[in-house]
Amino acid sequence: MADLKQDTSKAPSHAGERYFVRFTREQRYLHAVLFTTFLGLAATGLPMRFSESFWARKFASGVGGFGTIIFFHKFFAVVLTVAFLIHVKDVFTRALVHREKGIFWGKTSMVANWKDVKDIFGHMRWFLGLGPKPQFERYAYWEKFDYWAVFWGMIVIGFSGYAMWFAPFFARFLPGWALNAVLVIHSEEGLLAILFIFSIHFVNTHLRPDSFPMDMVIFTGVESEEEFKTKRPEEYQRVAAQGKLETRLGVKPPVWLLNFSKAVGYTAIFIGLLLLVLTLSAYFGS
Amino acid sequence: MKTASSIALVFGALLVLAAPRVALAETDCLSCHGDTSQQDASGKNIAGVDTSVFHASLHGSLKCGDCHATIKDYPHPDQVTPVKCESCHTGEAEGLVGSVHANRAEHPCTSCHGNAHAIFPKTDPRSAVYPLNIPHTCGACHGNDAMAKQHGLPNVYPQYIDSIHGFALSKEGLLVAANCQSCHGSHHILSHSDPQSPTYKTNIPKTCGNCHAGITANYMGGVHGKAVAAGDLHAPVCSDCHTAHAILQPTEATFRMQSTPICGSCHKDKLSTYRDTFHSQLGSLGGYVETARCWDCHGAHDVLPASDPRSPIAPANLVATCGKCHAGANASFVQYQPHANAHNRKLNPALYFTRLFMNLLLAGTLGFFLIHTILWLIRSRYQQIKTRPAKGGKNG
Numbered sequence: 001m002a003d004l005k006q007d008t009s010k011a012p013s014h015a016g017e018r019y020f021v022r023f024t025r026e027q028r029y030l031h032a033v034l035f036t037t038f039l040g041l042a043a044t045g046l047p048m049r050f051s052e053s054f055w056a057r058k059f060a061s062g063v064g065g066f067g068t069i070i071f072f073h074k075f076f077a078v079v080l081t082v083a084f085l086i087h088v089k090d091v092f093t094r095a096l097v098h099r100e101k102g103i104f105w106g107k108t109s110m111v112a113n114w115k116d117v118k119d120i121f122g123h124m125r126w127f128l129g130l131g132p133k134p135q136f137e138r139y140a141y142w143e144k145f146d147y148w149a150v151f152w153g154m155i156v157i158g159f160s161g162y163a164m165w166f167a168p169f170f171a172r173f174l175p176g177w178a179l180n181a182v183l184v185i186h187s188e189e190g191l192l193a194i195l196f197i198f199s200i201h202f203v204n205t206h207l208r209p210d211s212f213p214m215d216m217v218i219f220t221g222v223e224s225e226e227e228f229k230t231k232r233p234e235e236y237q238r239v240a241a242q243g244k245l246e247t248r249l250g251v252k253p254p255v256w257l258l259n260f261s262k263a264v265g266y267t268a269i270f271i272g273l274l275l276l277v278l279t280l281s282a283y284f285g286s
Numbered sequence: 287m288k289t290a291s292s293i294a295l296v297f298g299a300l301l302v303l304a305a306p307r308v309a310l311a312e313t314d315c316l317s318c319h320g321d322t323s324q325q326d327a328s329g330k331n332i333a334g335v336d337t338s339v340f341h342a343s344l345h346g347s348l349k350c351g352d353c354h355a356t357i358k359d360y361p362h363p364d365q366v367t368p369v370k371c372e373s374c375h376t377g378e379a380e381g382l383v384g385s386v387h388a389n390r391a392e393h394p395c396t397s398c399h400g401n402a403h404a405i406f407p408k409t410d411p412r413s414a415v416y417p418l419n420i421p422h423t424c425g426a427c428h429g430n431d432a433m434a435k436q437h438g439l440p441n442v443y444p445q446y447i448d449s450i451h452g453f454a455l456s457k458e459g460l461l462v463a464a465n466c467q468s469c470h471g472s473h474h475i476l477s478h479s480d481p482q483s484p485t486y487k488t489n490i491p492k493t494c495g496n497c498h499a500g501i502t503a504n505y506m507g508g509v510h511g512k513a514v515a516a517g518d519l520h521a522p523v524c525s526d527c528h529t530a531h532a533i534l535q536p537t538e539a540t541f542r543m544q545s546t547p548i549c550g551s552c553h554k555d556k557l558s559t560y561r562d563t564f565h566s567q568l569g570s571l572g573g574y575v576e577t578a579r580c581w582d583c584h585g586a587h588d589v590l591p592a593s594d595p596r597s598p599i600a601p602a603n604l605v606a607t608c609g610k611c612h613a614g615a616n617a618s619f620v621q622y623q624p625h626a627n628a629h630n631r632k633l634n635p636a637l638y639f640t641r642l643f644m645n646l647l648l649a650g651t652l653g654f655f656l657i658h659t660i661l662w663l664i665r666s667r668y669q670q671i672k673t674r675p676a677k678g679g680k681n682g
Contacts, residue, residue, distance in 0.1 A: 047571060048564075048567050048568060048571065049567070051566070051567040051568065051569075051570045051571050052561070052570060056571060057570070057571060060571035065571060066568045066569075066571040066577075069571065070568065123662075124658070124661070126665065127658075127661035127662055127664075127665045128661070128665075129665075142658075149651075164564065167612065167619060167622070168612055168613070168614035168615055168616060168619045169614070171616060171618040171619035171621075171622075172616065172618060174618070175618075175621070175636075176618060176620075176621020176622060176623070177621070177623070177626075177634070177636040177637055178636075179619070179621070179622040180622060180623055180626040180628075180634070180636075180637050181636060181637055181640040183563065183564050184628055184637060184640050184641050184644060185640060185644060188641070188644035188645065188647075188648055189644065189647075191648065192644075192647065192648040192651060192652070195648075195652055196651065196652065196655070199652075199656075199659075200652070200655040200656070200659055203659050203663065204655075204659055204662070208659075208662060208663060208666055209663070209666040209667045209669075209670045210666055210670075
């Protein structure tokens with residue numbers, strides 16, 4: 001409690017700093033549902049994938065065996081499917097019903113464009129000290145990749161998962177070999193997602209020096225003006241040039257939200273890294 | 287007449303004189319041996335006989351001297367020759383010859399039959415060889431770790447007593463439950479390596495078939511039974527899958543969990559392809575014993591090749607076989623290959639290329655981003671150190 005009070009008393013010294021909204025409440029909730037169900041799916045999927053390993057068996061016997069594992073795997077899968085469908089519906093409602101511009105194309109779109117291609121090469125040149133750091137827009141190319149990787153993964157893992165869950169039904173229109181293939185697809189794509197999220201996404205988004213130890217914007221929805229300016233200079237300048245910076249103003253996140261977000265975020269990262277270690281040990285151990 | 291009667295008298299006296307000395311009566315023996323607590327001069331307990339038990343026993347009508355034939359006088363020597371049971375029990379004695387228990391000094395009759403003065407018919411619960419008492423009787427030696435180790439034998443008593451046969455016998459008191467003697471015989475017990483033994487590999491189906499006649503008939507019709515009958519000692523008999531002593535109820539979780547590696551110890555390639563499937567993945571996690579094990583699809587005793595129309599894995603029977611677990615299984619569903627090999631391009635090309643594509647996707651994506659992320663980390667850290675004093679906040 002002493003720490004908390006101290007933090008609150010410190011707050012006025014930063015009062016001058018402005019905060020800008022990056023993510024809406026719905027987007028933050030979507031990310032929360034996504035990472036919660038993803039951790040659940042990974043934690044229940046990995047023991048099945050590496051069922052020969054000692055930790056998988058220990059885990060299975062600890063929670064009540066395979067029956068419990070598959071129940072929660074399916075439960076998280078259904079929740080994530082619903083969240084995914086709500087997101088897709090939301091995107092199409094914004095684009096087709098509200099006629100919102102720039103969803104499928106433009107500077108704020110998730111769809112890749114020519115600037116992203118230039119940014120990849122520009123960024124790599126900067127890594128090697130061969131050029132200036134690219135000026136990123138609202139969504140940088142690796143963030144778009146994260147989004148589409150999840151999108152593609154949802155369809156591939158989801159479809160192959162449901163094909164196994166309801167195999168006799170899917171067998172009506174899938175060839176026989178596909179029933180064998182769906183397990184290979186499901187487990188390899190799942191493994192890719194797990195390895196990617198728990199190593200690449202964690203580092204790119206949270207653990208790299210610019211954001212270390214965690215980028216809080218996905219939890220609080222807002223970021224400081226400095227962060228906005230340095231991380232997404234092109235977007236900042238564009239919004240400023242349009243004179244719309246004020247419309248993006250948010251409030252500094254309260255201390256409880258920051259602390260709560262840190263607790264949740266660190267837990268997620270810890271579970272993720274633990275699963276990553278177990279995965280790698282089982283993958284290279286077998 | 288006088289002459290005749292005196293001749294008879296003389297002859298009678300001669301008869302009495304010529305006859306051996308009157309045998310010791312039971313009462314003479316019991317004057318010492320009737321008291322179980324009595325000790326001899328050296329302080330040893332003398333062998334006491336409980337006459338009430340003895341007279342009710344099988345040998346109750348016999349006189350002491352019938353068995354203890356060398357004892358003629360009182361007092362008798364300290365060391366007496368052992369009783370020879372074989373003087374009456376000739377068949378049993380013959381049986382012991384050549385058996386594993388042939389050494390009479392190590393295995394006297396009483397080691398199995400118990401107190402010689404309390405022998406009861408084997409149908410009597412008081413008998414040491416009454417079916418429900420046999421495991422305990424044999425277990426006196428065969429449940430003893432030191433003895434087992436000394437003779438290079440497994441300690442089988444605990445295995446048996448926790449087996450389905452042991453439970454039936456000890457918990458239900460089932461007289462027909464297999465006890466030691468049901469499989470090993472009684473007097474002419476032979477090593478399992480002896481072709482004459484009922485526990486010799488090729489004799490096992492017949493031995494188990496003494497009770498499990500239906501199963502044995504099924505087994506003899508399957509590939510394993512035929513192979514064994516043809517002299518193939520690699521083919522499994524009952525005990526290879528069920529074990530000899532620790533036999534479990536096959537529907538029990540423990541047995542379902544351990545059965546697959548048993549089949550896999552011969553069918554190595556099939557085990558390895560089975561391991562790649564969902565059946566195996568979830569089966570090995572436990573708690574879900576319903577998952578298909580080898581014999582759920584192939585049958586247990588009458589295993590037949592897919593080419594045999596009676597086989598559960600014959601193409602025409604697959605819908606029914608898979609349908610046992612998968613409600614709604616149809617002709618298309620059963621094209622699923624439970625032993626597909628994703629590493630074999632010729633056998634499973636579609637699966638092979640699916641796996642190859644997925645692996646390339648995985649390696650490509652991770653490979654690119656791994657390099658990308660490492661370079662980025664190094665560059666950002668370098669940048670951060672270089673510009674640390676400059677403004678830019680904590681994430682500058």
